[in-house]
Amino acid sequence: MTALRVLYAPRDIAGQPGTWARGLRALGAHAEVWSFGEPAFGLVPDRVWDADRLLADPAYRWEVLDRAVRGFDVFHFQYGRSLLNAHEPLLPALWDLPLLRSLGKKVFMHFHGSDVRLRSVHMEREPDSYLKDAVVDEVRIHAMVEIARRHCDRLFVSTPGLLDYVPDAELVPLALDAADWAAERGPEPRVPVVVHLPSKRATKGSHLVDAALRPLHGEGLVEYRPLSGLSHREVKAEFARADLVVDSLTIGDHGMVAVEAMACGAIAVAHVHERNRARVPGCPVVEAVGADLGEVVRRLAADPDERARLRKESVAWVARRHDLAQVARQLRDAYREPPVPVVAGRPDWPVVEGRGRITALEAETSRLRQALGRQGGLTATVPPRSARDRVEANPRVHLLIRRIDAARKRARVKLGALRKRG
Known part of the structure; x- marks a missing residue:
């Protein structure tokens, strides 16, 4: 069987495409990650294309398209964006999806969060919704998902809650190298270290976390460490010494922070809506919302036996569900499926610029x-x-x-x- 040639673009979202690429290479595939613009958080993709030049220079855009078409058979896109649509001022968004399909390429779209969450739906289910004061173009989201649905071989989502917005997508668990994140743990400490590391404070409900945990820090019950702006390597070091890691309280889903924390043997605390817990039975993320986070952490701080149990359960959960070898096999099998024919007419194209x-x-x-x-x-x-x-x-x-x-x-x-x- 011919080896797969897989391209992940246009960004290394949360380091996931880079992780998938490593997993695919271990299975004998050729896989690369391209970033249009400089990557964040110290991530190192296989190729970085100049974002300003992509916008201003048609010949440069043609070079990107030409190299991609000649070099790859599978195109796995992220965050509702395709190969060139974010840098094409004259054509509508996702214009290159049908072009790639016409050239015999497999095309997949992966949604990660705010690219598909609808404010109207999220506000109904989450009283502390981070979208409360946000401007969300729901018409555009509906149109973008419909275009991807019609022109991609398959749609993926990275967390269970996103199935509320793309119910026909396949859930691909967040991936990491479980062995690489493993950390040595000693006896349960008397004063546990509690870390909160949001990618965006407003998105994760950081004001609620601060309000709940600063008083506990002041009482000497925990050591509270609110962090930000760390590289991937620094995150691993902090999680390795943390006892509890608080993820989002305002989304209703656990994210990459919780998975990385559990892989290190830390206890993840987050608000995970019961709908999403039902989709992944046995999820060991400790439930908390802004109103009860302080009491949840106070209880865990006082119960070292419960902390030890949760650590063991969390490490096993990540190794079983989130290890990159497992996720890579899931993606490889999807890439090998026969192509899905485009049978519907062309939908309206969303306006994302102008x-x-x-x-x-x-x-x-x-x-x-x-x-x-x-x-x-x-x-x-x-x-x-x-x-x-x-x-x-x-x-x-x-x-x-x-x-x-x-x-x-x-x-x-x-x-x-x-x-x-x-």
């Missing part, structure tokens, strides 16, 4: 101005729009300036080369 983007930004600006005006009971002064703001509000002018900047950069490079020759 007027729709400006409308969302204007709504967010209005919300922020109102919030600033309430601070301290004083009327805050909102600075006038800068020249940059006015330029970025006009996509055509923004693109023209990017093209001019790119031309200047190329001219400077050529001038420097001529001076060296002289």
